[in-house]
Amino acid sequence: MRNQIEFEVSGKYALFTDPLTKLGGEKFSYQIPTYQALKGIVESIYWKPTLTWIVDEVRIMNPIQTESKGMRPIEYSGGNTLAYYTYLRDVRYQVKAHFIFNPHREDLVHDQNEHKHHNIAKRAVQVGGRRDIFLGTRECQGYVEPCQFGEDDSFYDRIGELDFGTMLHGISYPDETGSNEREVRLWKAKMQHGVIQFIRPDECTLVRKVGEGTAKIFDAGNMQSVDDLHSEWFGNEVSE
Amino acid sequence: MSWLANLSRTYDDHAKVVGQFEMKKNGKEYALIPISHTTQTAHIEVHLNGKGDIVNAKVVEKNDGSTIIPCTEASASRTSAPVPYPLFDKLSYVAGDYTQFCGEVKGTPYQDYLNQLKAWCESPFSHPRVQSVLHYVSKGTLIADLVNRGILYVDSQGKLLEKWIAGPGDQEGKKPDIFNVIAADQSGAFVRFAVDIPGEPESRLWRDASVQQSFIHFYEMSLQDKDICFVTGDYLPVADKHASRIRHSGDKSKLISANDSSGFTYRGRFRTSRDAAVVSYEASQKGHNALKWLIDRQGTTIDGKVFLVWGSTSLDMPEPQEDAFSLWDEDDEEAFAGGDTTHKEFALQIRKAIGGYRYDGEYNSKHEVTLMTLDAATPGRMSIMYYRSLDQNEYLDRILAWHESCYWLHRYRKNKNDKPVSFVGAPATKDIAFAAYGPRASDKVVKGLMERMLPCIIDERPIPLDIVRSSIQRASNPVGMENWEWEKTLSITCALVNKKEGYGVSLNTETTDRSYVFGRMLAIADVLERSALGKEEKRATNAIRYMNAFAQRPGRTWSIIQSNLQPYQARMGTGARYYNSLLDEVGDKLQLEDFTDKPLTGLYLLGFYSQRNDLYTSRKDKEAAATFDKDDENQLNEQGDN
Numbered sequence: 001m002r003n004q005i006e007f008e009v010s011g012k013y014a015l016f017t018d019p020l021t022k023l024g025g026e027k028f029s030y031q032i033p034t035y036q037a038l039k040g041i042v043e044s045i046y047w048k049p050t051l052t053w054i055v056d057e058v059r060i061m062n063p064i065q066t067e068s069k070g071m072r073p074i075e076y077s078g079g080n081t082l083a084y085y086t087y088l089r090d091v092r093y094q095v096k097a098h099f100i101f102n103p104h105r106e107d108l109v110h111d112q113n114e115h116k117h118h119n120i121a122k123r124a125v126q127v128g129g130r131r132d133i134f135l136g137t138r139e140c141q142g143y144v145e146p147c148q149f150g151e152d153d154s155f156y157d158r159i160g161e162l163d164f165g166t167m168l169h170g171i172s173y174p175d176e177t178g179s180n181e182r183e184v185r186l187w188k189a190k191m192q193h194g195v196i197q198f199i200r201p202d203e204c205t206l207v208r209k210v211g212e213g214t215a216k217i218f219d220a221g222n223m224q225s226v227d228d229l230h231s232e233w234f235g236n237e238v239s240e
Numbered sequence: 241m242s243w244l245a246n247l248s249r250t251y252d253d254h255a256k257v258v259g260q261f262e263m264k265k266n267g268k269e270y271a272l273i274p275i276s277h278t279t280q281t282a283h284i285e286v287h288l289n290g291k292g293d294i295v296n297a298k299v300v301e302k303n304d305g306s307t308i309i310p311c312t313e314a315s316a317s318r319t320s321a322p323v324p325y326p327l328f329d330k331l332s333y334v335a336g337d338y339t340q341f342c343g344e345v346k347g348t349p350y351q352d353y354l355n356q357l358k359a360w361c362e363s364p365f366s367h368p369r370v371q372s373v374l375h376y377v378s379k380g381t382l383i384a385d386l387v388n389r390g391i392l393y394v395d396s397q398g399k400l401l402e403k404w405i406a407g408p409g410d411q412e413g414k415k416p417d418i419f420n421v422i423a424a425d426q427s428g429a430f431v432r433f434a435v436d437i438p439g440e441p442e443s444r445l446w447r448d449a450s451v452q453q454s455f456i457h458f459y460e461m462s463l464q465d466k467d468i469c470f471v472t473g474d475y476l477p478v479a480d481k482h483a484s485r486i487r488h489s490g491d492k493s494k495l496i497s498a499n500d501s502s503g504f505t506y507r508g509r510f511r512t513s514r515d516a517a518v519v520s521y522e523a524s525q526k527g528h529n530a531l532k533w534l535i536d537r538q539g540t541t542i543d544g545k546v547f548l549v550w551g552s553t554s555l556d557m558p559e560p561q562e563d564a565f566s567l568w569d570e571d572d573e574e575a576f577a578g579g580d581t582t583h584k585e586f587a588l589q590i591r592k593a594i595g596g597y598r599y600d601g602e603y604n605s606k607h608e609v610t611l612m613t614l615d616a617a618t619p620g621r622m623s624i625m626y627y628r629s630l631d632q633n634e635y636l637d638r639i640l641a642w643h644e645s646c647y648w649l650h651r652y653r654k655n656k657n658d659k660p661v662s663f664v665g666a667p668a669t670k671d672i673a674f675a676a677y678g679p680r681a682s683d684k685v686v687k688g689l690m691e692r693m694l695p696c697i698i699d700e701r702p703i704p705l706d707i708v709r710s711s712i713q714r715a716s717n718p719v720g721m722e723n724w725e726w727e728k729t730l731s732i733t734c735a736l737v738n739k740k741e742g743y744g745v746s747l748n749t750e751t752t753d754r755s756y757v758f759g760r761m762l763a764i765a766d767v768l769e770r771s772a773l774g775k776e777e778k779r780a781t782n783a784i785r786y787m788n789a790f791a792q793r794p795g796r797t798w799s800i801i802q803s804n805l806q807p808y809q810a811r812m813g814t815g816a817r818y819y820n821s822l823l824d825e826v827g828d829k830l831q832l833e834d835f836t837d838k839p840l841t842g843l844y845l846l847g848f849y850s851q852r853n854d855l856y857t858s859r860k861d862k863e864a865a866a867t868f869d870k871d872d873e874n875q876l877n878e879q880g881d882n
Contacts, residue, residue, distance in 0.1 A: 018242065018243075019470060019506075019516055019517035020244065020470060020471075020496050020517050020519060021495070021496070021623075021624070022505060022506050022516060022517065023496060023497065023498035023505060023506055023513045023516055023517055024494065024495075024496060024497035024498060024505065024621045025503060025505035025621065026495075026617070026621050026622065026623035026624075028243075028623065028624045028627070030242070031242075063699065064628070065628065065695060065699055066626055066627050066628065067626075067695070068613075068623065068624075068625040068626060068691075070617060073503070075502070075503050076502060076503055076504050077502040077503065081503065081618060082617040082618045083617050083618070083621070083623065084615065084617050084623035084625055085623075086623065086624055086625060086626070086627070159631070163241055164241055164242065165241040165242045165245040165246075165471070165473075166242070166245065166469070166470060166471060166472060166473035167242060168470075171509075184515075186468065186470065186473055188473060206468050206473050207468075208467070208468050208518075210510060210515040211510070211511065211515065
């Protein structure tokens with residue numbers, strides 16, 4: 001496909017916080033990554049406001065295991081507190097994702113060059129992403145490598161269906177919905193032979209409104225055309 | 241499946257036992273509580289008739305006090321502010337004449353209670369017998385009635401007695417019942433009602449399922465605030481507060497709590513906890529009630545940490561932290577009491593015992609096992625420390641693999657007749673903790689190790705090296721402990737070492753592994769000296785005394801042991817011939833370049849144990865060996881089962 005990337009992301013720990021346990025602060029991980037966490041990883045690999053990444057599927061490679069750690073989070077009201085965080089350990093995921101052009105970015109229509117962005121994205125995967133990758137929370141460093149989706153054996157290859165019930169899909173931000181509302185999306189996750197096929201954000205039916213906001217505006221004030229930058233650096237030289 | 245969804249499904253699967261009390265081995269009662277209900281200990285039972293007149297009252301016996309009572313969200317988590325329970329409550333709420341007998345109270349508890357009960361009785365879900373209760377409590381004469389009936393006692397001013405003071409004529413044993421069941425003063429007594437209507441079998445309102453249903457429907461009606469539930473995904477009434485008292489009745493910590501509006505647990509992206517997540521009232525109630533029930537029923541608690549395993553098809557599953565001995569039934573174990581069974585037979589027994597848990601019903605439906613560990617870092621909030629749900633057969637295979645790989649011959653358990661039994665299999669993780677850290681290891685250390693061992697069993701990970709190393713160190717130091725304790729430490733350490741090396745209990749005469757061979761030599765020296773000492777002489781042999789040094793510098797220490805052995809060889813004369821030739825034979829296995837002072841690995845313990853075991857069992861027919869075997873048995877008898 002002309003707009004798709006495939007990669008493998010792995011790490012020693014991951015924490016895709018179950019929102020129920022986030023309230024009290026004793027964070028406990030979901031068994032599988034959320035759509036939003038994977039989208040964040042893809043965006044760390046390569047992103048521009050022109051693009052909207054859609055995560056298609058994830059393949060769980062390693063058995064799902066948890067491990068807890070004692071934590072000393074900072075109380076912003078002063079002092080420290082104690083908590084147990086429960087992480088997933090030794091995780092490896094194969095991810096397939098594709099981008100579309102953000103329809104709500106009419107100001108960036110001139111940048112909608114699919115071939116260009118696809119090649120940049122593929123190069124970004126080759127070098128392990130443009131920004132650092134983390135699995136769910138900031139302390140769980142992840143590592144990205146290119147792969148063929150479906151290669152290698154997964155621990156769950158022979159396990160028909162696993163039901164994870166209702167879980168968080170992600171959060172819709174005004175940037176990609178066009179409306180000024182922030183929404184939380186839920187969905188019912190199922191894994192078939194280790195593969196979870198995500199539904200697209202606009203296909204989620206369980207949506208809660210949780211606030212409002214506005215999309216960041218990109219214009220000449222905070223963006224620079226690459227042609228301008230080139231001429232600024234190299235004058236009117238013609239590159240080879 | 242998410243933990244709360246899984247628990248609430250467990251509740252639904254066992255809906256038929258809701259509200260039924262079962263008895264634990266220690267006599268404590270537990271039950272799967274219906275939603276919108278909780279348990280309390282009642283002290284006084286009041287019997288009414290259908291017209292709402294009191295007919296009888298009595299003090300509830302201590303072991304009968306556990307009562308399922310309806311509760312609202314607000315009353316379930318009430319603290320100092322008075323919030324009444326809907327039907328049964330303390331005197332200060334239920335008795336209209338409380339102020340008359342006990343003085344002023346904070347707020348208007350009686351009026352609140354009455355209004356709440358009225359609302360229930362006026363709703364379409366009212367229950368005739370609850371109306372009888374309303375009728376009675378509206379009269380406001382409860383304490384007076386109880387005083388008249390000799391349940392409660394008043395002093396000379398007509399106030400309730402705070403403490404029973406035996407009069408000059410009273411004997412100690414004649415203390416009125418109410419003072420025996422209640423720790424504080426009488427005014428804190430909890431009252432439950434029964435309504436006797438001729439022809440209806442169940443008069444006890446707290447056991448009446450129709451009353452429970454009536455309240456559930458009534459309470460449901462009052463829950464107006466609906467939202468999308470994060471557990472079920474349905475649009476349902478939401479839970480405002482979640483259950484505490486999960487691990488035990490005095491436990492204030494909650495799994496879901498949201499009183500933190502300053503610590504940035506959810507703030508930043510969300511303004512209120514409601515924005516961050518919502519759980520429906522039903523899912524929260526069912527999930528928490530199921531969890532409490534499971535913990536009461538089959539949880540293991542150490543220093544506040546709860547280890548819990550349950551199966552979706554059959555609740556009872558072999559627990560990973562237990563040893564192989566606890567796998568078989570009480571009756572089976574008689575078969576092993578002799579301790580002469582071979583390893584093969586034991587392995588077969590373990591397979592059989594675990595096979596008993598396998599479910600051979602429908603193949604299509606999924607049978608899952610869930611493991612859950614809970615603990616609280618600070619009082620108030622509880623955390624899920626370990627959560628794993630896996631296929632039942634896979635789980636049983638893992639348990640089997642654990643018992644078949646981390647096994648050794650253990651002699652420290654006793655059967656129900658208090659006779660020592662030997663069994664082959666994996667030790668309990670708690671016993672591993674004592675082997676590694678000594679018998680005085682604190683509960684904190686023990687629970688930590690137990691949690692670290694879980695992945696070794698469930699995910700077949702190698703045992704953490706520090707645990708193995710620490711056990712080897714302790715097992716190499718027999719003079720530091722009692723004989724039975726050392727034997728226990730030794731066999732557990734052997735199991736841990738064997739998990740990695742896979743040598744087995746029976747003597748391996750082929751291997752030329754340096755540590756193993758050295759271990760064998762040490763055992764021969766030990767047995768030789770033991771038999772020369774005679775059974776009256778209890779002192780430790782040279783081999784045992786030098787064991788620690790031997791593990792560190794085998795070459796040098798062996799020459800000391802060997803020279804110390806000479807007087808005994810001399811004393812035994814020709815009796816030592818067998819041992820001497822065996823020593824030569826084993827020593828021959830040792831390569832010349834291996835006879836150095838390089839420290840031995842844990843494998844030497846396996847060599848030591850197997851060789852000693854072999855000497856004591858194979859020569860059983862010979863009289864001398866047989867008596868020492870018995871001697872050995874006797875010493876083992878002294879050990880406690882800890």
